Amino acid sequence: MKITKNQSLLGYNSFGINALADEFVEVEHSEEIAQLVEDHFFENRMTLFLGGGNNIVFVGDFHGTVVHLANKGIAVVDEDSDIVTVRAEAGEVWDDFVWHCLDNQWFGLENLVAIPSSIGAAAVQNIGAYGVEAKDFIVAVEAIDTVTGEKRRFSNADCRFGYRDSVFKHSETQCVITAVSFRLSKTPHLRLSYKAITDxxxxxxxxxxxxKQLAQCIADIRWSKLPKPEVQGSVGSFFKNPVVTASLYEGLKERFPDMVAYPAGDGYKLAAGWLIEKSGWKGRTLGRAGVYPKQALVLVxxxxxxxxxxxxxANAVIADVEAMFGVRLQPEAIIVG
Ligand SMILES: Cc1cc2nc3c(=O)[nH]c(=O)nc-3n(C[C@H](O)[C@H](O)[C@H](O)COP(=O)(O)OP(=O)(O)OC[C@H]3O[C@@H](n4cnc5c(N)ncnc54)[C@H](O)[C@@H]3O)c2cc1C
Incomplete structure (x- = not known):
């Protein structure tokens, strides 16, 4: 295990922000986490567990310890003629895992291709795209409680997955995910219903x-609309799509007949990108940050x-959207600092 002081986080966050971490620990084996807990390493230390930093915005230096999960390994843990359960360590790169599954004819994750993520964060965030979420395939999450050192195994139900949400964002004691198991099919069931896909x-x-053609199609569509992190920094969608009551939706629909919205439970989910575009921010900049010209949900x-x-x-966008629509956007991005 490597521990460094005053480590630049420039190469560890997709926004390309040059913050420093007081202390930086690179974990290559999950047993190292268990050892750190046993050594009381996490006591009285502000700690941030970091995957690829694709959803984190560092505001200033991080005056604590960043623990970067770099543990690797993929293995089949169970299979029959139809189904395979594959376990991946938290530090595996999500997109590599998706293509590895496709190479082995394990299907289901095609629509989630090209999402910049580690395996661990895919469970934390319940990543989703093109009508599919990670929760649809996760059967178990292995974690270590950083206070007690207990090794825990969460079932899909235990994870309490929601829209870009899971129990790991709300636990009273901090758990670090060490591995995630996915239940995949040996028969493809392709989800092609999105217009962008059929087009x-x-x-x-x-x-x-x-x-594989579907996965390539989705990767191509994604990178035609989103900036590649190596070309321009972002965290993908910066804001969540807000869910509003039916009565608020109806009032807005009367004022803005072309508003983009989808039924969600008792209310409606509004397209945050549409709200931002209508508020006039698409393509505009403020200081050294901007709203991506091809997709207003993305700050760059x-x-x-x-x-x-x-x-x-982000605050300027939130204020203008709220003034125009009475809807307060919430960041999907995690602001640290
Ligand atoms: C260009 C671009 C496009 C994107 N498109 C999508 C998309 O289509 N759909 C989508 O859902 N997301 C999307 N995102 C957001 C991002 O891909 C996800 O949030 C992803 O899960 C972040 O993974 P990460 O490994 O970089 O996590 P990080 O940003 O490093 O961490 C995210 C959170 O998870 C925690 N965490 C990370 N690893 C662990 C662990 N092992 N144990 C406990 N906690 C941990 C961190 O503390 C933090 O709170 C996009 C991002 C970018 C840059």
């Missing part, structure tokens, strides 16, 4: 896509941006 397939004359680093630039822009 892409017909434009490329693909009538019956293979799972316009060069040398720090966390304060991002927060200032």
């Amino acid at each position: 892409y397939l017909s434009a490329n004359a693909i009538a019956n896509p293979t799972p 680093n316009c060069g040398g941006c720090d966390g304060n630039d991002v927060v200032r822009l």
Whole structure:
């Protein structure tokens, strides 16, 4: 295990923010976490568990310990003729895992391809895209309680998954995820219903896509709309799509007939990107941060941006959307500092 002081986090967050961590621990084996707990390492220490930093905005330096999960390993733990259960260590790169599954003809994760994530954070965040969420395939999450050192195994129900949410964001004691197991099918059941997918397939004359063709289609669509982190810093969607009551939705729909919304429980989920675009922010910048011209839900680093630039822009967007629609946007991004 490697411990460094005053480590730059520039290469550890997709926004490309150059913050420092007072202390930085690189974990390559999950047993190292157990050892750290046994040594009381986490006591009286502000700790941040970090995967790829693809959903974190550092506002200033982190005056605590960043523990970077870099433990790797993928193994089949159970299988029959139809189903396979695959266990991946928390530090595996999500997209590599998706393609590894496709190479082995284990299906289900195609629509989640190209999401920048570690395996551990995929469970924390319940990542989702194109009508699919990680929770649809997760059967177990292994974690270590950083206070008691207890090794815990969470079933899918124990994880209390929600929209970009799970029990791991709310636990009273901090648990670090060490591995996640996924139940995948040996028979493909492709989800093709999104218009962007059908448009892409017909434009490329693909009538019956293979799972790999679908994954490639989704990766291509994603990167035509989103900035690649290595090209321009962002955390993907910066805000959550807000869910509002039916009466608020109806009032808004009368004022804005072209408003984009979907039924969600008793209310409606509004497209935050549409709200931001209508409030006039799409393509605009404030300081060194901006609203991505191709997708208003994405805030981007316009060069040398720090966390304060991002927060200032986010607050300006929130204020204007609230003034226009009476809806307060909540960040999906995790603001640290
Ligand atoms: C270009 C781009 C596109 C994106 N598109 C999508 C999308 O389509 N759908 C989507 O859902 N998300 C999307 N995101 C957001 C991001 O991919 C997810 O939030 C992802 O899960 C973050 O993974 P990470 O490993 O980088 O986590 P980090 O950002 O490092 O951490 C996220 C949170 O998880 C915690 N955490 C990380 N690892 C562990 C662990 N092992 N144990 C306990 N806690 C842990 C961290 O403390 C933090 O609270 C996108 C991001 C980018 C940059």
